[in-house]
Amino acid sequence: MARGCQALTDYRIVTDNVSHGTKIGRAAGLSYDPNRDHNIATCRGDELLGGVIFRNYRKNSIEVHMAGFDPYWITRNMVWAISGYVFVQLNCNKAIAFIEETNLDSLAIAVKVGFIEEARVRDACEDGDLLILSLRKGDCRHRTSGLDSLVYFHRHSQ
Secondary structure, eight states, X not given: XXXXXXXXXXXXXXXXXXHHHHHHHHHHTSOOOTTTOEEEEEEEXXXXXXXXXXXXXXXXXXXXXXXXXXXXXXXXXXXXXXXXXXXXXXXXXXXXXXXXXXXXXXXXXXXXXXXXXXXXXXXXXXTEEEEEEEEEGGGOTTOOGGGGGTOOOOOOOO
8 A cells, every 4th residue: 555545543643742742842943841731643653753732821722833754644633633632622712833934834734724824923033934823713624523532631651
């Protein structure tokens, strides 16, 4: 079977793995603090394909930072897990993403999921502008009533 056509059973969603959070954070250009931040990652076997770090929860919103190491990391189940955590478990009204304008892969993923550009901070990054995108709960196409039991974070030892 071609790599892009692997069965979904080959993929698994992993939450709050410190090693994954550290790798995702490093790739996203930020530090991961397991005492403050959460993460959701897509894995194939033991291989980390990509993931999202959540930080700065403000009751109404949360920041989302992503990094992918494989072009197939952002599965439908991953989008549902992210949406379920942000909009169902935390009951946020908005997810906020900070993406460098030169990071075309992350921008494409964010736009495909439904994020829209809200602001642009000129010359904030080494290679150009920092884009601030957001996704409102009401605009999320991946939020359904069945998501409430999909992802609930709990701390566990690594």
